[in-house]
Amino acid sequence: MPTIPSAAAPGSHGDGTRRLGLDATTVLPYAGSRASRRTRGLRAWMMTAPVDIAALLAPxxxxxxxxxxxxxxxxxxxxxxxxxxxxxxxxxxxILDELPSLCGRLLASAAVVAMIAAVRHESAEYVLGFTRGVGMSAGLVVVGRAITREIAAVARKRRWVEHNAIIIGSGQTSVELARLLRRYPQYGLRFVGCVDSPSRQAPPAHPLIGGLHELEQLVTMVECDVLIVADPDCPEPLLMEVLRRPANANCDLWAVPRLWGSRSHGDHIGAIPIVKVGDTTLSGPRWALKRASDVAFAVVALVVLSPVLLLCAIAVFVDGGRGIFFRQERIGRHGEPFNMVKFRSMRPVNEHESQTNWSIAHDQRLRPIGRFLRRTSLDELPQLWNILRGDMSVVGPRPERPYFVEKFSAEYPNYAMRHRVPVGLTGLAQVSGLRGDTPISDRARFDNYYIENWSLWLDAKVLLRTVAEVFRGGGR
Structure with missing residues (x-):
């Protein structure tokens, strides 16, 4: 692998300071790994999970x-x-690092199943026979893990499996990380360069391939899979804003702990501890789990609430005649537009008013039926169809019209980041009291918190709080 250019390398002045703008001659020599291109879609669980399942089912x-x-x-x-x-x-x-955690979790799951078996069968012979099978499974899991770890180590050392990595930072820690990654291929990372904020007062200890503001372009250029944060010289809010951008958010994110005593759970590069930072977007198995739960919820809700939907449709027809549904263009995941469906609560004067009128909560044209539907949020129920189609999710940032998305994205830097996931029928911001004329910056902050801390339990909590809000009459 080529070595890093000296301080007088292309893209830097002789005094060690860097010119602004990308320098392809510094980047491209590190981006041509065939192994990196071939294996960039591989994930750790793709080898270990099937082996674990096979070992557990071996009895x-x-x-x-x-x-x-x-x-x-x-x-x-x-x-x-x-x-x-x-x-x-x-x-x-x-395998030695994983062994305590493996054994503890195997013991916990075995204890749960053994207690259930003891209650159901009340036979010591049955429980003893089952326990022997559990012991066999546990042994095979440990052996299987040892074998897969050895295969992974060999594949990394021979560069059969590697991922391009960019280090964010230009201090001594980043220099040492770059040296370790070049010297020891068993970490599976192919170092392609460092980036940092161009505002660094002291000359960087390492030639840079670009500024922090160029990271998204560099990630695409070198097909980067992993970002490592190591002593960056920039404010944390700026760093987080850069890392949330779409191309950067698709990379695995690792960080060197800044405080002494921060534990990395045994993971390290050389003697430098590193921690895996939680995903800043929903992808892979987490996205599949969320989508499956959305479909299941939408199907059940459409069946159970079908009488309510029919009554609402009849009420809207009686109140305002034909055209019981109201379709409006909204912006969804990745900024893609879609037509959101609601029960009509009033008729706008024209399309321009529909797209640019911020709130109709106190509009005199709202008839009693429409006001009731809005106050109870029953007008939102047809969006279950949008969820089934994949336009929306059950829980997520609330969808907004193109006019306001463009306006708010220009005014609030973090607003566009909320479109990393599908928009939702309800959201964390809404159940936290941020609806109507409330600060957009606060809504965006809650939406981004939800995305970065997503779990099925968080979705369940938001749904339960939504139900409570509806019964309290907390609609618009």
């Missing part, structure tokens, strides 16, 4: 007597492993 090859317990044990163990981060990527690959 079924010996006997089918305990097949129910074996299946429950397998599902519970995989869930415990996922919750404990055992399917996350690790830079320092060692």
């Amino acid at each position: 079924l090859l010996v006997t089918h007597q305990y097949w129910r317990g074996t299946l429950v044990m397998a599902g519970l163990t995989v869930a415990f492993f996922a919750a404990g981060g055992l399917y996350h990527a690790r830079r320092h690959v060692s």
